[in-house]
Amino acid sequence: MSESLSIIQLGDRILRQKAAWVENVHDARIQKLIDDLITTAAQANGVGIAAPQVAESVRLFIVASRPNARYPNAPEMQPTAMINPKIVAHSTEVSKDWEGCLSVPGIRGLVPRYQAIAIEYIDRNGKLQKQELTNFVARIFQHEYDHLDGVVFVDRLESHLNRITEEEYQKTVVKNT
Template structure:
């Protein structure tokens, strides 16, 4: 069973930093695998649909995107959880949409945020395999929200 980690809250400095890339020698390491498992456990415990390492006080470019219906997002589509290491959005659709966002680091607030409807992301797996994948709708929103965390941006700055 993985550990559930504490979540940094709005106003804490860790959430304002640009996170460091995961280094080549960190791929496929026990450390990175444990971080991914702990992020997943923490996200599930708090009913999140995504989480970024800086939210658990680790300033590294690691996110999990895991859309599924839960008490915070009852209408979320179901998708398998994806751990993305050093993710970068390489294409944004010109089509945008507004959607409600919340954040485990800003529990008292939700708001309508405009995001690209489709994004194409390049990322690495925990093992170091490079993947390119497109996401649309709510999963695309999660990807953009979590990558914002890696760049020190909270959704409330986009309201």
């Protein structure tokens, strides 16, 4: 049975570590972690979550885009576990959009990300998957991928002026979309 896990916050040293490679996708601990991450993201209104955010420093994250209170315009998709992911190519086009993070509550930042990426990852069944992602889902992937290398979205801000509170984001940005 899956459970909601505690999400560690900015300042915890695990968020700044490079996560370890997952050696055995079929390990019961990894399979339970996948289920727990899916539950945790859903209960926290996240559109993705990385294992380091729950103090498990392994190269695994969930992309789970769906409309919710934090991202009302997010596209709907099935939660997908991505193990040992890689970005194999990316567009030259970069766009900025607002991001938040479950490990940095109350803050949003205007973050530049590649508009389109080609990725590879191992799925929860141990199969290699190759995909091209664009727009919001590509942004989620890049955000979660950063967590595996100890990078948090605030590190990507081009200016401290590109940071606002969650409350202001909901009041001005979401309201105007």
